[in-house]
Amino acid sequence: MPQLDHGANALVGVMAAFGRFELQQELSGLTAVQAWNLLSPFLPLSQTDPMAFTELLCHGVTPAGGFAAYGASRALAELVGLSFDTPAAQAVLDGGIAFLREAGVPPMRVRPYEWDRWLDTGGNVESWLPVRPPPPPERPGITPLRPAETRLVAKLGAEQDSNRVFISRDGTDFVAIVDARYSDEDPTRARWVWHRASTLYLLYLQVGRSLQTPPHWVAAELEAYVPLPAPRF
Incomplete structure (x- = not known):
């Protein structure tokens, strides 16, 4: 050798x-x-x-x-x-x-x-990797949104200014909204729609699949929809 x-x-x-x-x-x-x-x-x-x-x-x-x-x-x-x-x-x-x-x-x-x-x-x-199945639609485990509520469901990093994910209503749809800085050079915050679905259950499925693993912080009811556990380093 x-x-x-x-x-x-x-x-x-x-x-x-x-x-x-x-x-x-x-x-x-x-x-x-x-x-x-x-x-x-x-x-x-x-x-x-x-x-x-x-x-x-x-x-x-x-x-x-x-x-x-x-x-x-x-x-x-x-x-x-x-x-x-x-x-x-x-x-x-x-x-x-x-x-x-x-x-x-x-x-x-x-x-x-x-x-x-x-x-x-x-x-x-x-x-x-083996994935965890999401909760069944008949037992979604999701707290209904109150009128005009915007709910924080995930924080992607430990930094105070890290990206955050909120859920809210947009007309008859439910939306997941990302709140983030424009860039490392521009700390101005902006929000945009990440996912859209006709029900909270479908929205949680979409967000969980996109996250793949739990971020720095995730609401317990959303974590049940994240298909993979955190990496083991």
């Missing part, structure tokens, strides 16, 4: 740190520059002998699983490319995908090339 200056444990640790950054940037403790510095020692080998670099990851990191396996798959994508046209490269990619599934990462957070590989190997949306 090809070797670099990193020992086996050090190599796994480096890839685990990079994988955590790639999946949890805000919690990883790394800046983008620091994350790139983790990979930069591997750049010469990845460019002069990409097969050797791929084999190094396949045999030296992927079997460790966890964030290390995911970091290896992301490092290969960044330094070698997205072709994954050898058995070793496919093993590295599959190791990263296996971690995403084990950790409960929802499809919306899976990169397109990872999703394509999942589909190419016989996977689909239904088999990615």
Whole structure:
């Protein structure tokens, strides 16, 4: 197996740190520059002998699983490319995908090339993760909206100015409204209709499916309609 200056444990640790950054940037403790510095020692080998670099990851990191396996798959994508046209490269990619599934990462957070590989190997949306069925329509568990009520049902992040989701009436329809800043540069708040349905039950189904996993805060009656549990990091 090809070797670099990193020992086996050090190599796994480096890839685990990079994988955590790639999946949890805000919690990883790394800046983008620091994350790139983790990979930069591997750049010469990845460019002069990409097969050797791929084999190094396949045999030296992927079997460790966890964030290390995911970091290896992301490092290969960044330094070698997205072709994954050898058995070793496919093993590295599959190791990263296996971690995403084990950790409960929802499809919306899976990169397109990872999703394509999942589909190419016989996977689909239904088999990615087991989903929780929503409450039945005859027992929806939803508090009726009062006249002119606008109800907060979700807060997407921990920040005070994070996006929020409200439900309200719009004529005979029920609507889910997103309240958010215009941009990072413009803190002005704006609201727009995200989903629209003829009943509260159908609206909760739509919002739950779009969220996929519980956000930072979610009303208990809406959480019952969110099909996947929170990722397990």
